[in-house]
Amino acid sequence: MAIRDLGYRPYEGERLPASHNTVVLLRHGLTRAWGSWLVKIAAFTAWAPALIAMFYLGTMTWIMQQQAGQMPGQELPPPPGADFVKALFAWQFWGFLSLIGVGAGAGAIAEDITFKAFSFYFAKPVTPPQYLAGRIAAVAIWCFALTFLPSFLVVGMLAGISPEEMRVEQAGLILPALLHSVLISVVVATGSVGMSSLSGSRALTMSAWLIVLVIPQILALIVDTIADWPWLYLVSIYELLSIVGDALFRIEPANDLRWYYALPLLGLVVAGALAMAWRRVRGVEVIA
Amino acid sequence: MSDEIGIRAIRLSKWYGKVTALQDVSLHLEPGLWGLLGPNGSGKTTFLRCIAGQLKPSLGEVRVCGERPFANPRALRRIGLCPEADALYDDLTGLEFVTSLARLSGYDADEALKRAKEALESFGLEDAMNRKIGGYSRGMRQRAKLAQSVVHDPDVLLLDEPLTGTDPTSRAVILEQLKKRADEGAVVLFSTHVLHEIEGLTDQVLLIARGQVVAQGKVHEIRDLLEEHPHHVRVQTDQPRALAAALMAVEGVVGVSFLANNTVEFMTRDPDATYTTLANEAVAKGFSIESITSPDASLEALFHYLVERSNRGAGTGADAGSGSVMSPDYQPGLSPGQQAKSPAGASS
Numbered sequence: 001m002a003i004r005d006l007g008y009r010p011y012e013g014e015r016l017p018a019s020h021n022t023v024v025l026l027r028h029g030l031t032r033a034w035g036s037w038l039v040k041i042a043a044f045t046a047w048a049p050a051l052i053a054m055f056y057l058g059t060m061t062w063i064m065q066q067q068a069g070q071m072p073g074q075e076l077p078p079p080p081g082a083d084f085v086k087a088l089f090a091w092q093f094w095g096f097l098s099l100i101g102v103g104a105g106a107g108a109i110a111e112d113i114t115f116k117a118f119s120f121y122f123a124k125p126v127t128p129p130q131y132l133a134g135r136i137a138a139v140a141i142w143c144f145a146l147t148f149l150p151s152f153l154v155v156g157m158l159a160g161i162s163p164e165e166m167r168v169e170q171a172g173l174i175l176p177a178l179l180h181s182v183l184i185s186v187v188v189a190t191g192s193v194g195m196s197s198l199s200g201s202r203a204l205t206m207s208a209w210l211i212v213l214v215i216p217q218i219l220a221l222i223v224d225t226i227a228d229w230p231w232l233y234l235v236s237i238y239e240l241l242s243i244v245g246d247a248l249f250r251i252e253p254a255n256d257l258r259w260y261y262a263l264p265l266l267g268l269v270v271a272g273a274l275a276m277a278w279r280r281v282r283g284v285e286v287i288a
Numbered sequence: 289m290s291d292e293i294g295i296r297a298i299r300l301s302k303w304y305g306k307v308t309a310l311q312d313v314s315l316h317l318e319p320g321l322w323g324l325l326g327p328n329g330s331g332k333t334t335f336l337r338c339i340a341g342q343l344k345p346s347l348g349e350v351r352v353c354g355e356r357p358f359a360n361p362r363a364l365r366r367i368g369l370c371p372e373a374d375a376l377y378d379d380l381t382g383l384e385f386v387t388s389l390a391r392l393s394g395y396d397a398d399e400a401l402k403r404a405k406e407a408l409e410s411f412g413l414e415d416a417m418n419r420k421i422g423g424y425s426r427g428m429r430q431r432a433k434l435a436q437s438v439v440h441d442p443d444v445l446l447l448d449e450p451l452t453g454t455d456p457t458s459r460a461v462i463l464e465q466l467k468k469r470a471d472e473g474a475v476v477l478f479s480t481h482v483l484h485e486i487e488g489l490t491d492q493v494l495l496i497a498r499g500q501v502v503a504q505g506k507v508h509e510i511r512d513l514l515e516e517h518p519h520h521v522r523v524q525t526d527q528p529r530a531l532a533a534a535l536m537a538v539e540g541v542v543g544v545s546f547l548a549n550n551t552v553e554f555m556t557r558d559p560d561a562t563y564t565t566l567a568n569e570a571v572a573k574g575f576s577i578e579s580i581t582s583p584d585a586s587l588e589a590l591f592h593y594l595v596e597r598s599n600r601g602a603g604t605g606a607d608a609g610s611g612s613v614m615s616p617d618y619q620p621g622l623s624p625g626q627q628a629k630s631p632a633g634a635s636s
Contacts, residue, residue, distance in 0.1 A: 014396075015365070015395065016395070016396065017394070018361035018394065020394065024391045024392055115376060115377055116373035117377070119342070119369070119371035119373055120371070120389055120436065121392070123342065123364065123368070123369035124364060124389060125361030125365050125393070125394070126361075126392055127359065
């Protein structure tokens with residue numbers, strides 16, 4: 001092997017500010033997330049519910065138009081609205097965001113611990129807040145893409161098939177869909193990445209995040225079914241998001257749980273997850 | 289930004305709970321190649337990480353190019369660190385790994401890619417840079433780590449056991465690059481517990497034991513300071529007893545012993561005078577000198593001597609992996625400007 005002396009050439013170009021490192025870490029996080037087969041599965045299949053919903057809407061509209069043609073004067077039923085869009089979020093959450101949370105979020109910091117990556121990152125001008133922001137934002141972007149974009153398509157379809165006088169109202173569903181997507185993305189990304197800071201074992205942190213998502217939901221469902229007591233839903237992250245989602249879409253709640261109970265609890269989830277992650281990287285003390 | 293290039297530690301101490309990893313380290317390193325030598329658990333890694341801004345000093349301070357490195361992006365841009373851990377993302381290629389870290393040093397995508405390629409090429413990884421790190425040998429992984437540490441042309445390059453697990457070819461490439469960086473004006477500080485890795489590369493060493501720098505400077509400077517540890521000169525001659533008698537008259541010669549094969553070993557505190565007399569006597573009295581060697585001129589002897597002395601000074605403090613529990617009467621470290629303070633236990 002030849003030793004190559006490439007010569008010393010001092011760099012005279014621009015050095016980007018250290019604040020730019022959040023973007024660099026974000027891109028790196030997006031790429032690393034794509035390396036997970038769970039994320040790949042989610043990314044390819046997450047469009048299925050929206051496409052099925054759009055096919056359903058188109059087919060039903062066509063059938064009703066055919067019936068209306070055969071029976072002139074009969075008024076067509078209004079197309080579905082907020083309920084329909086909100087239901088899509090349930091599919092997206094359980095079917096795909098759970099995979100993103102496990103595949104990209106719940107292993108993020110654990111993987112860095114395993115690979116002793118802190119030694120490399122924090123030897124560069126990277127601060128702990130930048131590191132955490134980059135890690136969380138990467139997961140949040142995946143979550144947002146797989147919730148908002150499908151809902152955007154469905155809302156567009158709804159607006160397209162609705163009578164002219166309803167189109168603006170239907171198109172207006174895009175705003176609650178946007179807010180709900182942001183809320184879900186922030187909670188899932190922060191919660192999963194925070195969970196990933198608990199240990200260097202990815203298997204452990206990924207399992208822990210799955211348990212936190214699923215077990216409270218099942219318990220609450222059982223208790224509500226048997227005892228007609230819905231309050232245990234307040235320990236389920238999904239239900240908390242759903243309650244706030246109902247308020248955003250102006251859907252009448254099915255029980256006594258209201259958004260002003262759920263929102264502070266979601267704030268606690270986010271704050272707690274951030275605190276866990278911060279505790280792991282606070283002070284940048286890197287001990288491999 | 290300061291134009292000063294160097295490392296300055298001022299009464300630097302670091303402890304984890306009751307375990308002291310570094311104690312009262314004060315030194316100044318100027319551009320050049322420095323070896324940080326010490327046994328496992330002596331505080332080498334802690335010291336490097338304090339300099340690299342990855343650990344916050346418990347007491348005292350460390351300055352790199354005039355600035356405190358801890359949580360200081362401006363200082364961190366001037367530092368390159370090659371950590372000891374042999375754990376890299378296996379699913380990244382060497383080029384992706386180095387490029388992503390170059391970007392964190394503030395270069396745009398094109399410049400980062402160009403620099404990453406150059407850095408990897410300089411460490412002989414031009415043919416392997418597009419392969420996944422998971423398929424790299426230990427030496428290649430080490431070179432990839434080194435490439436990321438120099439990708440931003442740091443003024444201060446810190447290398448934690450950079451030659452661990454490397455084959456002779458990798459070792460030659462790495463050492464060549466370290467010399468080149470030092471020649472270009474950088475401070476290159478590399479740690480090792482293998483003495484022969486330092487010899488031949490630099491004679492500027494820091495010897496660290498039990499969290500204290502017990503010696504700093506050039507090997508011969510340190511030796512000169514150690515009055516209680518005489519220099520050993522081994523001479524093979526046809527008249528060992530006559531030569532011994534002649535040299536015993538030299539001031540500074542404190543002992544002599546006869547070995548096999550007509551070899552006599554002198555212990556002297558004044559090597560220059562001893563060598564001069566030796567040459568004069570050989571000429572004047574017609575001694576036949578077969579060979580002159582200095583068995584403890586290597587770092588090996590110095591290292592063992594200093595560490596043994598530290599052990600005696602510290603009693604039997606428990607070694608705690610990353611550091612040691614320090615004894616209150618622990619002997620302060622030496623630097624080229626100081627005299628050894630404890631003659632007790634001097635070996636001869």
